[in-house]
Amino acid sequence: MYIKAAAAISPQVSFEQILQSPASYNSNRLNCAEPDYTKLFDARMIRRMSRIIKMGVAAAKDCLHQADVQSPGAIITGTAYGCLADTELFLSKMVEHKEELLTPTAFIQSTHNTVGAQIALMLKCHNYNNTFVHRGFSFESAMLDAITLLLENAVEDVLVGGVDEITDTSHTLLSRFGLYKQHAFSNLDLYNNHSKGTIAGEGAGFFLLSKKTTGNSYAKLDDMATLYKPSSPGEVAGFVNDFLHRNNIKAGDIGLLVSGENGDAANDKWYGDVKKILFNDTATQAFKHFCGEYPTAPAFALWLAANIMKTGKIPAHKKIKAPGKILIYNHYLTIHHSLYLLSAC
Amino acid sequence: MTKPVFITGAGVISAIGNNVQENLAALENGKAGMAKMEYLSSAHKEKLPVAEVKMNNEALAALAGMPAHISRTALLSAIAAKEAIQNAGLESLKGLRSGFISANTVGGMDKTENFFKDFLSDPQKGRLRNLVHHECGAATELVADVLGIKNYVSTISTACSSSANAVFYAARLIKQNILDIAIAGGTDSLTKFTLNGFNTLMILDQQYCQPFDENRRGLNLGEGAGYVVLVSEKVVQTLKQNPVCTLSGYCNANDAYHQTASSPDGTGSYLAMKGALEQSGLSPADIDYINLHGTGTQNNDIAEGTAIKLLFEGKYPKMSSTKSFTGHTLGASGGIEAVFSVLALQYGLIYPNLRFETQMAALPFAPETIFRKGEKINHVLSNSFGFGGNCSSLIFSKLQA
Numbered sequence: 218m219y220i221k222a223a224a225a226i227s228p229q230v231s232f233e234q235i236l237q238s239p240a241s242y243n244s245n246r247l248n249c250a251e252p253d254y255t256k257l258f259d260a261r262m263i264r265r266m267s268r269i270i271k272m273g274v275a276a277a278k279d280c281l282h283q284a285d286v287q288s289p290g291a292i293i294t295g296t297a298y299g300c301l302a303d304t305e306l307f308l309s310k311m312v313e314h315k316e317e318l319l320t321p322t323a324f325i326q327s328t329h330n331t332v333g334a335q336i337a338l339m340l341k342c343h344n345y346n347n348t349f350v351h352r353g354f355s356f357e358s359a360m361l362d363a364i365t366l367l368l369e370n371a372v373e374d375v376l377v378g379g380v381d382e383i384t385d386t387s388h389t390l391l392s393r394f395g396l397y398k399q400h401a402f403s404n405l406d407l408y409n410n411h412s413k414g415t416i417a418g419e420g421a422g423f424f425l426l427s428k429k430t431t432g433n434s435y436a437k438l439d440d441m442a443t444l445y446k447p448s449s450p451g452e453v454a455g456f457v458n459d460f461l462h463r464n465n466i467k468a469g470d471i472g473l474l475v476s477g478e479n480g481d482a483a484n485d486k487w488y489g490d491v492k493k494i495l496f497n498d499t500a501t502q503a504f505k506h507f508c509g510e511y512p513t514a515p516a517f518a519l520w521l522a523a524n525i526m527k528t529g530k531i532p533a534h535k536k537i538k539a540p541g542k543i544l545i546y547n548h549y550l551t552i553h554h555s556l557y558l559l560s561a562c
Numbered sequence: 563m564t565k566p567v568f569i570t571g572a573g574v575i576s577a578i579g580n581n582v583q584e585n586l587a588a589l590e591n592g593k594a595g596m597a598k599m600e601y602l603s604s605a606h607k608e609k610l611p612v613a614e615v616k617m618n619n620e621a622l623a624a625l626a627g628m629p630a631h632i633s634r635t636a637l638l639s640a641i642a643a644k645e646a647i648q649n650a651g652l653e654s655l656k657g658l659r660s661g662f663i664s665a666n667t668v669g670g671m672d673k674t675e676n677f678f679k680d681f682l683s684d685p686q687k688g689r690l691r692n693l694v695h696h697e698c699g700a701a702t703e704l705v706a707d708v709l710g711i712k713n714y715v716s717t718i719s720t721a722c723s724s725s726a727n728a729v730f731y732a733a734r735l736i737k738q739n740i741l742d743i744a745i746a747g748g749t750d751s752l753t754k755f756t757l758n759g760f761n762t763l764m765i766l767d768q769q770y771c772q773p774f775d776e777n778r779r780g781l782n783l784g785e786g787a788g789y790v791v792l793v794s795e796k797v798v799q800t801l802k803q804n805p806v807c808t809l810s811g812y813c814n815a816n817d818a819y820h821q822t823a824s825s826p827d828g829t830g831s832y833l834a835m836k837g838a839l840e841q842s843g844l845s846p847a848d849i850d851y852i853n854l855h856g857t858g859t860q861n862n863d864i865a866e867g868t869a870i871k872l873l874f875e876g877k878y879p880k881m882s883s884t885k886s887f888t889g890h891t892l893g894a895s896g897g898i899e900a901v902f903s904v905l906a907l908q909y910g911l912i913y914p915n916l917r918f919e920t921q922m923a924a925l926p927f928a929p930e931t932i933f934r935k936g937e938k939i940n941h942v943l944s945n946s947f948g949f950g951g952n953c954s955s956l957i958f959s960k961l962q963a
Contacts, residue, residue, distance in 0.1 A: 316605035324759035329719035334950025337816045346816040351699035351717040358716040365738045
């Protein structure tokens with residue numbers, strides 16, 4: 218399986234920016250650096266689409282453009298929260314107007330599969346279209362759907378992505394659950410802040426997966442796996458070990474570990490413990506100081522890893538040569554653990 | 563030829579019954595589930611009939627073995643999923659790579675919409691326990707934890723085709739040797755959010771719906787959950803009973819026409835049915851019964867009917883929309899109708915399309931109006947089409963002797 222193209226809209230403008238000087242934010246909320254949509258869509262579309270739809274469709278468009286694919290064999294999306302802004306809009310009006318005088322636009326666009334549907338509509342693509350909405354496994358489910366579709370030989374290539382947005386309301390509500398740090402500091406100092414909470418993030422990451430490579434792929438995707446609700450970091454280490462074993466490699470073969478620490482002390486203990494057991498000597502690259510924490514953040518991690526493979530440049534390790542194998546390990550709120558193994562093409 | 567995936571059990575809860583037997587009895591007796599709104603509290607109570615599961619959350623919770631304060635979406639799901647496993651003839655899930663793949667469109671919205679009343683008055687107000695299960699995936703996890711399924715959990719949301727997609731995704735994971743067994747389908751509870759959303763689209767019928775009728779006026783919303791148990795060939799050897807049927811074909815295609823409306827010629831529906839037939843290796847003439855998507859809206863029924871007319875030209879199978887019993891249960895409908903399709907094969911049943919009066923002028927066929935038992939049924943096609951042009955067809959086939 219090859220990653221032929223990778224595109225992301227994230228709080229960082231580009232991979233080059235991350236290498237040179239990552240964007241810094243003095244807030245517990247990292248919003249995406251959105252592109253100039255007027256270059257991508259006509260004014261009527263821009264007016265109609267909510268932010269998550271614009272981000273998703275723009276990232277998908279960039280990805281297809283890179284791969285020079287007009288109409289992919291399948292379009293698969295993962296989103297934990299779906300189209301929050303439209304959901305809130307319809308919900309608020311419904312409550313305020315006591316179920317009267319409502320208009321359908323926000324309701325129509327609140328449907329969880331709107332991003333995938335809008336991509337299909339834009340491309341006039343009649344092929345397979347699916348959307349997964351499983352919290353910290355939303356993107357992982359979309360990826361497994363894509364991989365198994367390719368394995369089934371049902372399609373030649375798949376456009377697969379993960380997308381989630383922050384809204385003022387969702388940020389207020391998730392803050393009430395105690396998810397975010399309450400004091401001001403820079404996202405670039407995230408890991409020096411061993412306090413409770415993390416920083417909120419959002420983004421859209423899309424990939425074109427194919428069974429064949431045409432020579433200019435970003436990376437080979439060897440395998441991926443998920444683990445739901447493990448009881449301890451030890452169980453995660455066992456899961457990672459099994460994963461390495463089924464790919465006939467050892468921990469020492471991993472040139473770079475891309476791992477999902479988010480600055481929350483209790484949360485990051487899981488990463489620390491797994492590293493202690495398996496990856497004591499492995500170079501690591503964190504990523505949530507770039508993109509913030511959100512359920513589909515692994516899509517950003519995969520985009521970052523794909524770019525590291527393509528360029529041979531590692532943001533955190535300027536002197537290390539290009540890794541032959543990258544392992545991504547992420548967990549969301551200790552419930553959803555996922556692994557991705559990439560090889561250089 | 564790919565490996566077959568077998569269906570060994572089914573579970574359902576809907577407006578016409580709390581389990582398979584009750585649903586079957588209502589289907590046989592022609593007893594529709596629509597009524598005046600009783601459990602959902604909405605301003606449209608007097609105007610819009612709905613197909614509610616006839617139990618309050620406390621009663622559902624007792625049946626599900628879960629707390630009553632959690633989302634009705636999860637309670638309905640647990641009841642149907644438990645029944646599906648009980649009916650599957652398994653000794654135990656132990657040692658099997660098992661998955662729970664459930665679809666829904668509303669998640670915990672039934673709780674969130676009440677939370678929001680307090681929240682809008684003051685952002686620090688509203689009980690968080692009513693928000694904590696808002697995400698669609700939360701309902702799936704609550705139930706997976708009750709079922710003791712850990713290997714694989716996932717949630718699909720593609721509007722009204724959601725749970726059909728869950729069924730074929732489960733089948734693919736079994737074929738690819740990632741899972742041995744999966745409980746797949748979907749759930750949705752009625753909420754003010756969806757009721758008002760569909761109301762703004764002006765596609766709700768103020769009377770009981772009349773799918774595939776020339777004078778149809780729209781759909782009635784319903785709620786419920788439906789799941790089938792899918793297993794690999796290896797697991798079949800260990801079962802206490804013969805599997806009921808196979809999932810012989812499935813296909814998802816996109817209409818790519820409009821966010822909520824179907825194309826007039828039903829391109830997406832046509833491609834989904836055609837793709838499912840190709841995968842199963844069957845020809846249109848092999849299909850004995852079509853469980854229609856048949857919502858009762860002007861737009862769906864003409865699009866679906868036109869696609870059927872084109873694909874089955876000259877030899878139309880018996881068909882009906884069981885939404886005339888259950889209402890349109892959105893994220894649950896593909897699951898509930900998968901269960902009805904499996905039962906049709908198992909017992910040789912054809913379900914009536916209730917309240918049908920006048921054949922659609924544009925179509926050369928009409929749905930079935932009487933319940934039939936003991937029919938020779940080898941292959942059933944089940945259609946589920948949703949917003950975003952999302953069209954899915956599943957084909958269930960009797961085991962070859």
